[in-house]
Amino acid sequence: MxxxxxxxxxxxxxxxxxxxxxxxxxxxxxxxxxxxxxxxxxxxxxxxxxxxxxxxxxxxxxxxxxxxxxxxxxxxxxxxxxxxxxxxxxxxxxxxxxxxxxxxxxxxxxxxxxxxxxxxxxxxxxxxxYPEAGIILPSFGEVRVLDTSMGFVKEDMVYIFDPKLEFWGQDKDMDPTGPHKIGGSKVDFIESRLKENLHRFYKGMAANVKKLKKERGWKEVHVIGETELAIAFAETLSEKPNSCIYKNLNNSKPHIIINQVLEK
The missing domain is CATH 3.30.960.10 (eRF1 domain 1)
Structure with missing residues (x-):
């Protein structure tokens, strides 16, 4: 409920x-x-x-x-x-x-x-x-999603891009309480093929965020990530996010991420 x-x-x-x-x-x-x-x-x-x-x-x-x-x-x-x-x-x-x-x-x-x-x-x-809100953290290797309400994390989800199969899938084995180790996050280190497809992958994940927003009753959506990635992901969303914070917090614990949103 x-x-x-x-x-x-x-x-x-x-x-x-x-x-x-x-x-x-x-x-x-x-x-x-x-x-x-x-x-x-x-x-x-x-x-x-x-x-x-x-x-x-x-x-x-x-x-x-x-x-x-x-x-x-x-x-x-x-x-x-x-x-x-x-x-x-x-x-x-x-x-x-x-x-x-x-x-x-x-x-x-x-x-x-x-x-x-x-x-x-x-x-x-x-x-x-402080209503229900989705906090989205895009990177090259994954998109992390926090389902929150009143500053409390109800679920911490990670969707990983498989470069061989070229699709997004949720990481079911992720430890929701621990830090998340992510691969390289600089454009210069990414194969040109993946860089060219980044928009398509983000667009597919944005559709999933739209679905989660409806299912979870999110009143707000916030995007946090390195400047280029956060802007790129925000542009794929059907609605403008409530905030876009330019920081790499992908490996941070949930309470640190939430504090960034609450203190914005």
Missing amino acids: GLSKEIQDLKDHRSGDRNVLSVYLNTNPGDPDQLNGAWKIHLKNGLKEIDKSLNASEKDTELKYFKETKKKVMDEIEQNKDDLHKGAVIFASENPPLWSVHYVQVPVKSGFHWEDRPVVEQFEYMYKA
Whole structure:
């Protein structure tokens, strides 16, 4: 399910009573306010305030639901505490069941809500600012494609050109977490036959990008590569990319590539 559809489902969710917990947690290690894992204190204090309010109201059923939901959320964050990225957004309820967890690489303002519905306003704003996007990194030997949403990589794909068979094919054996070693990337080192066919190969890959954009629900497409290659590939796209960044990042890890796009 695409994120836009999930946000709409969250907006439509109603429990009838207050038993939906919405958690926005800033875990950005680069934020001065998060030194020494300060997010743990913010999480504890935020949930404690809700707990305190419910105890004062003496609504036993509501308090029971909150304690169950709080434990589930705390367990989730504890299990993923070493891989929280810049922020976490969680919507949870016991009745009716709701469990929606998102670890993101974009700014999050911490906040904790206990209502009869998910509080999605900040999440919706984040999505509008950082929607689903395809990041395309063309080179002579391959085209790398990152499928992203809110700065988080959902899939890292590589399509390799076989000079013998002269076609593009996805590299199914690629390690999505590691660096990618690519062959020579200078025009002077490429056989003239391949140089002459480069436009045709890029054009075929551009058609694949168009298909991926529709299937993955990309709202944006960004191209990153050495100047000549990035321009050549961008020109084959049916629609102008949202940005074209002239840097060779083909061997870089996903978070470095994404930061280049987010900081453009």
